[in-house]
Amino acid sequence: MKRLLLTVALCVAASSASFAQKKAVKEAQGIAKGATPDFTEARTLIKGALENPETKDDAQAWYVAGFIEDQQFSSERTKQILGQQPNEPVMYDALIAILPYFKKAYELDQLPNEKGKIKPKYTKDIKSILSADHVYYFNGGAYYFDQKDYKKAYDFFNQYLEISELPMFEGTQTAEKDSTFMTVQFYAAVAATQLGDSPTAIKALTRAKDTDFRQNDVYQYLAYEFQQAGDSVSYLNTLEEGLSKFPNEDFYLMSLIDTYIRSGQNEKAIENLSTAIAKDPNNSQLYHVQGIVYETGFKDYAKAEAAFKKALELNPENIDSMSGLGRIYYNQGVNKQGEANMINDSKKYQEELAVAKDLFKQALPYFQKAHEMKPTESEYMVALRGIYYNLNMGPELEAIEAEMNK
Numbered sequence: 001m002k003r004l005l006l007t008v009a010l011c012v013a014a015s016s017a018s019f020a021q022k023k024a025v026k027e028a029q030g031i032a033k034g035a036t037p038d039f040t041e042a043r044t045l046i047k048g049a050l051e052n053p054e055t056k057d058d059a060q061a062w063y064v065a066g067f068i069e070d071q072q073f074s075s076e077r078t079k080q081i082l083g084q085q086p087n088e089p090v091m092y093d094a095l096i097a098i099l100p101y102f103k104k105a106y107e108l109d110q111l112p113n114e115k116g117k118i119k120p121k122y123t124k125d126i127k128s129i130l131s132a133d134h135v136y137y138f139n140g141g142a143y144y145f146d147q148k149d150y151k152k153a154y155d156f157f158n159q160y161l162e163i164s165e166l167p168m169f170e171g172t173q174t175a176e177k178d179s180t181f182m183t184v185q186f187y188a189a190v191a192a193t194q195l196g197d198s199p200t201a202i203k204a205l206t207r208a209k210d211t212d213f214r215q216n217d218v219y220q221y222l223a224y225e226f227q228q229a230g231d232s233v234s235y236l237n238t239l240e241e242g243l244s245k246f247p248n249e250d251f252y253l254m255s256l257i258d259t260y261i262r263s264g265q266n267e268k269a270i271e272n273l274s275t276a277i278a279k280d281p282n283n284s285q286l287y288h289v290q291g292i293v294y295e296t297g298f299k300d301y302a303k304a305e306a307a308f309k310k311a312l313e314l315n316p317e318n319i320d321s322m323s324g325l326g327r328i329y330y331n332q333g334v335n336k337q338g339e340a341n342m343i344n345d346s347k348k349y350q351e352e353l354a355v356a357k358d359l360f361k362q363a364l365p366y367f368q369k370a371h372e373m374k375p376t377e378s379e380y381m382v383a384l385r386g387i388y389y390n391l392n393m394g395p396e397l398e399a400i401e402a403e404m405n406k
Contacts, residue, residue, distance in 0.1 A: 021055040059108035063122040066101030150194035157188035182213035198229040266297035284315035326366030333359030
């Protein structure tokens with residue numbers, strides 16, 4: 001008999017605890033929607049209900065938690081509508097808190113009851129509130145973007161997009177991928193790029209890259225983030241895809257050329273340089289880069305010489321092409337001199353030596369001009385010293401050595 005009484009007492013106690021928590025939920029809602037709401041008190045009450053085993057899986061508790069935040073948000077927004085100054089941080093802090101509560105409430109609201117039937121009680125209100133608030137997530141993102149708080153800006157933009165894609169809004173205006181949706185998607189991606197978090201940025205940019213809004217910018221941002229993340233394959237793929245979509249955008253072509261050169265893909269570098277030159281035939285720098293690839297990648301000095309000469313023809317002051325042409329002749333002279341030193345036949349030796357000296361003579365004016373333009377550049381002085389030595393130009397050799405020893 002005592003055991004039975006104890007069991008009954010425990011049941012009564014559990015029932016009382018459950019009743020108390022449900023009462024707290026209703027009380028929290030009442031406080032939030034009263035004439036003089038105390039949102040701090042309402043939040044304290046609902047927090048207890050969300051943590052209590054009796055109500056933590058109750059759709060009503062989670063709905064009321066979101067309702068309280070919406071009431072706080074609406075209170076500040078009303079000031080804005082009336083031309084008064086709202087407390088914007090308070091307003092937007094409340095707005096950003098709504099969605100997680102409502103998502104949980106919606107999930108619990110879709111569960112079957114004890115009879116196995118699904119009879120949602122809060123879904124209609126949840127949809128109504130989120131739909132009405134939807135545009136303000138865009139406003140919140142813009143507010144924090146202007147404040148350069150890119151983390152909060154990203155969170156607001158992201159929640160705007162998340163609401164649009166919730167199953168409850170399928171087929172409604174809230175779910176439309178209209179110009180506003182595309183704008184938010186772009187700025188969410190831009191905000192993500194400012195966080196120094198490449199995985200987050202890549203996720204946001206990948207989501208935005210298949211829409212028409214500022215797609216060129218998205219591809220450039222995405223290429224940069226892949227590069228920052230050290231994902232060379234995705235970086236290259238993004239550049240190639242970007243070039244196919246935006247063939248007149250120099251960024252992709254020049255970045256591809258740089259990538260191919262750095263990775264030793266010389267054939268592709270030359271192929272893309274030819275494309276760039278066809279588009280911009282008076283660009284001296286493109287011919288200079290072509291010369292570099294032929295010189296260092298293919299060791300084709302004849303083609304390198306022609307490219308450097310064309311670069312100088314277009315821009316006589318292109319000091320890099322000037323020294324490049326001098327270097328072509330100088331290095332060939334050094335190689336030819338080395339070959340001559342291996343010859344035992346005196347006549348053939350003199351013939352090869354003469355060829356080497358002729359190459360040094362061809363290099364001379366280019367390094368002299370480069371040295372005049374940039375007197376402190378050691379590369380030019382070292383080359384001139386070698387040329388003067390091999391051409392037996394004693395006074396000039398002494399002079400350049402004196403410069404080098406200053």
